Amino acid sequence: MVTTAAFSTDPEATFDPMTQTSPPAVAMKQRLRADLGGALRDKDRPLATVLRGLIARLDNAEAPPLDPEAPGYSERRSGDPDVEVRRRELSAAEVEALLRRERDERLAGSAELVRLGRADAARALVEEAQLIEPYLASAEDPAR
Numbered sequence: 001m002v003t004t005a006a007f008s009t010d011p012e013a014t015f016d017p018m019t020q021t022s023p024p025a026v027a028m029k030q031r032l033r034a035d036l037g038g039a040l041r042d043k044d045r046p047l048a049t050v051l052r053g054l055i056a057r058l059d060n061a062e063a064p065p066l067d068p069e070a071p072g073y074s075e076r077r078s079g080d081p082d083v084e085v086r087r088r089e090l091s092a093a094e095v096e097a098l099l100r101r102e103r104d105e106r107l108a109g110s111a112e113l114v115r116l117g118r119a120d121a122a123r124a125l126v127e128e129a130q131l132i133e134p135y136l137a138s139a140e141d142p143a144r
Helices: 024-041 045-061 092-115 119-140
Strands: none
Touching: 024 045, 024 092, 024 119, 045 092, 045 119, 092 119
16 A cells, blocks of 8 residues: 655655655655755755756656647636646656756766866856765665
């Protein structure tokens, strides 16, 4: 039986009470949100910015695909259950790929900025990529 996770800020958070595990994206977002709180308390703006971006990317990746056969927009009351759609559950491999893509995009952008002579901006992107590394490592090896 899978139930809603107790004390979760994510309404879609579920866990299996037999294994005490959450889906990979939910577990990663919980970690990111906890670390975001610490970054905000410590006034660590670069880390807070990266964490907010990663949380948003995971949220976007969980969005259900658009159905091309669906009718156009129709206005509904807030909370109308007829319009509620279950979000996708990302696999561990999808979470890892998303984090890897985020890191790689920053590193590629950094290389381009170096080529254009913008070393300071390139350094900032490399630092952001380094901030993603611990989350990527834990996605690759959940025991971390």
